[in-house]
Amino acid sequence: MSEIVAWAVQVFASVQSWLFMSVVEPVLFRLDGAGVMEQAYDGTEFFLLGLLQIAVLYVILRPLESWKPAERWADRRDVGVDIFYTFLHRLGLFSLALFFMLDPLIDDFTAQLRLHGIANFNLDDVWPGVTSIPLVAFCLYLVVLDFVNYWVHRGQHSFRWWWALHSLHHSQRQMSLWADDRNHLLDDLLRDAILALIAVAIGVQPGQFVLLLIATRSIETLQHANLRLSFGRWGEPLVVSPRFHRRHHAIGDGHEGVHRGCNFAVLFPIWDVLFGTSNFEEGYPATGIRDQLDSEAGQGRDYGRGFWGQQWLGLRRMIGR
Numbered sequence: 001m002s003e004i005v006a007w008a009v010q011v012f013a014s015v016q017s018w019l020f021m022s023v024v025e026p027v028l029f030r031l032d033g034a035g036v037m038e039q040a041y042d043g044t045e046f047f048l049l050g051l052l053q054i055a056v057l058y059v060i061l062r063p064l065e066s067w068k069p070a071e072r073w074a075d076r077r078d079v080g081v082d083i084f085y086t087f088l089h090r091l092g093l094f095s096l097a098l099f100f101m102l103d104p105l106i107d108d109f110t111a112q113l114r115l116h117g118i119a120n121f122n123l124d125d126v127w128p129g130v131t132s133i134p135l136v137a138f139c140l141y142l143v144v145l146d147f148v149n150y151w152v153h154r155g156q157h158s159f160r161w162w163w164a165l166h167s168l169h170h171s172q173r174q175m176s177l178w179a180d181d182r183n184h185l186l187d188d189l190l191r192d193a194i195l196a197l198i199a200v201a202i203g204v205q206p207g208q209f210v211l212l213l214i215a216t217r218s219i220e221t222l223q224h225a226n227l228r229l230s231f232g233r234w235g236e237p238l239v240v241s242p243r244f245h246r247r248h249h250a251i252g253d254g255h256e257g258v259h260r261g262c263n264f265a266v267l268f269p270i271w272d273v274l275f276g277t278s279n280f281e282e283g284y285p286a287t288g289i290r291d292q293l294d295s296e297a298g299q300g301r302d303y304g305r306g307f308w309g310q311q312w313l314g315l316r317r318m319i320g321r
């Protein structure tokens, strides 16, 4: 077993060096970017890990979707655009670039704070030595960032302008394993920037940040799959399942009521339980937004079918059109 892993790691490393030397390096030299070689090498790794992740998830989840779908569709016409979003966001190096951009800024900022006698926050200060055990540090960061994610998501539903953008994510009526990255680019930028900022601020290292992203996004892909799958009585409150997240996308339940929705958690439903926003109701409801349905007054709201249309309509909703 360990031999297979060692072999796989070696193959991965060779592909990474090949891609870096034959594509990334020449392009960087041309663009006068020799100063960011090290980051570009990490970026190449992230790109390949993203590609590998999409492939593995597709191979596992696609047959499951066919076997036990939550919904059966006559066609999959609306899924196509979500595939584009997935490749754009997961291979676009968006989050990692933000992390590298913010890292020196935060360094400057904390140096300034120290000059004025204010210490910056680090998990190691609260619990000395904790971040030196990699697995413990990883789990701790995962929980802290998930807590942040929960509140960002609450914000996306609470503020009118933010919901105008985030509603694009909810407008998918054929929710599948590709739906996670169907977001307005401005919404992505905001969320990723907040998360990268917090990650840098609490002392997450770049290598760890990549692993945290991969873990989070794998579970996010699973929970959007068109899959009749619940984690059972004990599992449902522990990790967000396809059934739990489908309720978040349900027409009505997902975006109405006092909290403007339910089941906001990204990884751990505990936040929804703690803050009174959980809904563990059985069933696999249809997904979408109430105003998309045909009303008596005529056609429902159009969120667009193609990428550019969806982005443009999102901006228009944001400015109140």
Ligand SMILES: [Zn+2]
Pocket: 153, 156, 157, 166, 169, 170, 248
């Ligand atoms: Zn939402």
Ligand SMILES: [Zn+2]
Pocket: 169, 180, 224, 245, 249
């Ligand atoms: Zn979702």
